[in-house]
Amino acid sequence: MSTPRGQVPSSVGTYAGQIIMSGFLNRSLPLALRRGITLAPALILLFAGADATRALVWSQVVLSFGIPFALVPLILLTRNHTVMGSLANRSLTTVVASLITALASVLNFCLIGQVLLG
Known part of the structure; x- marks a missing residue:
């Protein structure tokens, strides 16, 4: 179905x-x-x-604004030993997560540009 x-x-x-x-x-x-x-x-x-497809695309564009606002605090909190104790991320994990967040943010800005410009 x-x-x-x-x-x-x-x-x-x-x-x-x-x-x-x-x-x-x-x-x-x-x-x-x-x-x-x-x-x-x-x-x-x-x-x-x-148009359902167009509305869906716009909804995803709007939702993409929230990704950096969710991921950046997540990275900052999970690397903090005061907050996470022994479960805090290692430096390598924080660097990789930061790179992925930066890539996701850049791709979201490209999506926003694509939808707004054409």
Whole structure:
């Protein structure tokens, strides 16, 4: 059975939003309201008749902005011996992770440029 384009990313985004709201922000909203809030943008686009493929590409461009904001603090925290103790990353791991983060960030900027310019 195949799923319509954009349904799986919407589901993942809904679940991620639900976890962030309940686990990280210590906010408790009813399940139906949480899912409604996180699904609303996708539903609005679908009901407005937007091209699903184009909307999916734009959603990925917007999501790509968050990658450096997630990876850089992750690298900084996991190399910190005060925070991680004996589980802190070694220098080589931090360097490799930093290079991968830099590459991912550059590729995201290229994606943004491609989508905006043509």
